[in-house]
Amino acid sequence: MKALVLAGGAGTRLRPITHTSAKQLVPVANKAVLFYGLESIAAAGITDVGVIVGDTADEIRAAVGDGSAFGLDVTYIPQDKPLGLAHAVLIARDWLGDDDFVMYLGDNFIVGGITDLVDEFRRTRPDAQILLTRVSDPRAFGVAELDAAGQVVALEEKPEHPKSDLALVGVYLLTPAVHDAVRAISPSRRGELEITHALQHLIDTGAAVRSTIVKGYWKDTGNVVDMLEVNRTVLETLERRIDGQVDDASETIGRVVVERGARVVNSRIVGPVVIGAGTEVVDSYVGPFTSVAENCRIADSELEFSIVLRESSIEGVGRIEESLIGRHVEVTPAPVVPSAHRLVLGDHSKVQIHT
Structure with a gap:
C-alpha cells in the first residue's frame, strides 16, 4: 500500500503567511502540519509516499x-496547477x-x-473508504448522504x-478502481476534477464505497482560526520539559x-506553552496555548493563544492574543504623536468633540 500526500495549493485562506511559506509547513506546537501527517502514515506501516507539489515545491x-x-521513501510528483x-x-x-493507496491532504x-x-x-478492502465528521456548516466541504443503513448513497x-x-x-483510502473513475469525470463548475465526483461515479457503477465517522479530533488547518485551534489541541498533549535556562525571577x-x-x-x-530553541523571553508573560518558534525575542509584552514563527520579535507592545505571526516579523510600539482632529466643516455646522 502507498500514500499520496497533497502538498500543493496556494493556501489563500492563510494569506499573508502563505505568500512566503507553504501552508502545509506552517507549524503547530513548533512542528509543521505536514509532518504530523507523514508521521501518521509511517505509523500505519506505509513507507512508499508520493508527494504532490506545486508552486512551493522547493520549500x-x-x-x-x-x-x-x-x-x-518519498517521491515528488509536480502538479502545474491545483x-x-x-x-x-x-x-x-x-x-x-x-x-x-491512502490519499492524505497535507494540511489536515x-x-x-x-x-x-x-x-x-486492508482487512475489508472496499473499492473506496471515506472518512466523515459532523460539522456545523457543511457548505464549505464535500458532503455525504447516507441511507438508513448507513451506506453512502450520494x-x-x-x-x-x-x-x-x-x-x-481529507483522508481517502482507495483501490485501483478509482483510476477509471477519475478518467470518467469532467471538471466541476470550479474548473477542478473533484474527488467527490469520482467517488460518486464509483457508487453509480456499483462499486463498494464505505464510510467511517471520525470520532476523534479532525481539522482542516486552512485558516487562522483552525490553525490556532489545532495548536491548542496539540499543546494539550505536552509533557513538561525545561531544557533551556529559566532564571530565579521567572x-x-x-x-x-x-x-x-x-x-x-x-x-x-503559564502552560501549555512551547518556547523554541534560541528564543528569549524577557520581562514578559506568555499564556496558555501559545507556541513560540526558534530564535524569537519576546520582551516587555504579553502573549496568549497565539503562534509565533521563527526569528520574529515582539517588544514593548502590551498584550497580544489569538494571533498568527509569521517569520522575521518585528512587532513594536507605534511612535507617540500628538492627538489632533482634522476637520473640514461647512457653514453653520455644529460639532461635539470628546477631549
Missing part, C-alpha cells in the same frame, strides 16, 4: 527531503501503479493518526443546500516546554 522538498527522517484532488490522482497514475490534522483506519481498509462538493452535516475528512506553571538554548528572564510562563 516542501527542503523540509521533507527524501523522507528518511520520517522512515519513508486542479482538484481527482486531478492529483490522475497525474500520479504511473507512480501509483496497481497498488491500493487528525488526532490519533490513521493506523486503525488503514488496518480496517456525495456533493460544497453544496448550497447540504443534505447532511457529514463532511468528508515562574513556569504547568505543561511548559523550554527548548535547549532558550532563555526565560524575569517572566511568567
